Amino acid sequence: MELNPTSYVILGMLGMHPMCGYEIKAFVDKSTRFFWAASYGQIYPELRRLTEAGLIEGEADADSSRRRIEFSLTRAGRAELGRWLAAPSAVQEMRDENLLKLFFSDAGGPEAGRVALEAKAARHREEAAELRRIESAAGSHEDMRPGPAATLRFGIAFNDFIADWCEKEAKEER
Amino acid sequence: MELNPTSYVILGMLGMHPMCGYEIKAFVDKSTRFFWAASYGQIYPELRRLTEAGLIEGEADADSSRRRIEFSLTRAGRAELGRWLAAPSAVQEMRDENLLKLFFSDAGGPEAGRVALEAKAARHREEAAELRRIESAAGSHEDMRPGPAATLRFGIAFNDFIADWCEKEAKEER
DNA sequence: GGTTGCATGTAAAACGTTACATGATTTT
DNA sequence: AAAATCATGTAACGTTTTACATGCAACC
Numbered sequence A, B: 001m002e003l004n005p006t007s008y009v010i011l012g013m014l015g016m017h018p019m020c021g022y023e024i025k026a027f028v029d030k031s032t033r034f035f036w037a038a039s040y041g042q043i044y045p046e047l048r049r050l051t052e053a054g055l056i057e058g059e060a061d062a063d064s065s066r067r068r069i070e071f072s073l074t075r076a077g078r079a080e081l082g083r084w085l086a087a088p089s090a091v092q093e094m095r096d097e098n099l100l101k102l103f104f105s106d107a108g109g110p111e112a113g114r115v116a117l118e119a120k121a122a123r124h125r126e127e128a129a130e131l132r133r134i135e136s137a138a139g140s141h142e143d144m145r146p147g148p149a150a151t152l153r154f155g156i157a158f159n160d161f162i163a164d165w166c167e168k169e170a171k172e173e174r
Numbered sequence C: 001g002g003t004t005g006c007a008t009g010t011a012a013a014a015c016g017t018t019a020c021a022t023g024a025t026t027t028t
Numbered sequence D: 001a002a003a004a005t006c007a008t009g010t011a012a013c014g015t016t017t018t019a020c021a022t023g024c025a026a027c028c
Helices: A005-016 A021-029 A040-052 A075-086 A097-103 A112-137 A146-173 B005-016 B021-029 B040-052 B075-086 B097-103 B112-137 B146-172
Strands: A056-060 A069-073 A092-096 B056-060 B069-073 B092-096
Touching: A005 A021, A005 A040, A005 A056, A005 A069, A005 A075, A005 B097, A021 A040, A040 A056, A069 A075, A075 B112, A092 A097, A097 A112, A097 B005, A097 B146, A112 A146, A112 B075, A112 B146, A146 B097, A146 B112, A146 B146, B005 B021, B005 B040, B005 B056, B005 B069, B005 B075, B021 B040, B040 B056, B069 B075, B092 B097, B097 B112, B112 B146
Parallel strands: none
Antiparallel strands: A056 A069, A092 B092, B056 B069
16 A cells, blocks of 8 residues: 555554544644644545554544544554654645745735735744744643654744744845 | 636736746746646646636737747736735645654654754755755846745745754754 | 657546534533 | 534545646757
């Protein structure tokens, strides 16, 4: 079976600890979503595919009062995750409507460029703030594993940098 | 008709000067592709849709020895481009396999985090170099319009920053 | 005469989001 | 009793990529 990066989001999540589909989605939404999103429409079919491929296995959770299937990595799944981690990466892309507007801003009024820069700055300020809230909620970096902690530091630095750059540029645009 | 951001890539390009589909693709590939890509499979059908909507018009190019349809904005198309430039933006997203690997690196060997950071740094160094080549090829900023010039400066600063950050972090990871 | 580049276009597949359907349990 | 949350799942839709088909023109 051919795995795509979204499959690895699931393998990676289950590599942290066993979870059900709902929890994967919730976890993605407050972590990887900033650089790799996943929807229910991907997660549930993918859980089935990965099970069929023998990389994960699900067990009906008897402890829970709810209907709940907890998935965990098989030995083959853990090996596959390790292989992927060591392999070179293919995907790195960005889609940014504000950059598009900055690029085409000469077709707008004289303020168009500045407006696009300010809008972009505001977006990144908000995202940095959101990441800082996640950081505080995690009770500082002590209880966080090094990978997520480094990624979070990256996200904050990255968003701060862009917001600063765009604001500075917007000021010079006047 | 409902327009999506890709439609605006085409409107924006034709707002710079009239072009054929092939030229739009070539131009996208050395400019907006870094933050908004477009393939032939999108461009040609979209040129038809925008023509039907009366936002652009195509004319068989008599000057050329080849079969070639040159498209330009209609008045309605230019108005639509202006409206879009002034409107708030919806899309800002990123997919980055190296960040995913950094996030999940605790499931790998002790070098996994550093490897992901170094791979990411290398990618951004390359992209910065590519943008600098585009910058030189444009014969410095004088012949560039302010929008594309600002976007290019952004791309270089952005890629340099990330490469630096990741390299610094990779060193501390040891 | 062969290769590269210009130019238009489409079909199929892959990828992803949105919205909905369903129903149980927990909280207010 | 109502609302929120947990939990699984799918269908429809829209978007994007990939690969191919076609043919002429320019260059070597």
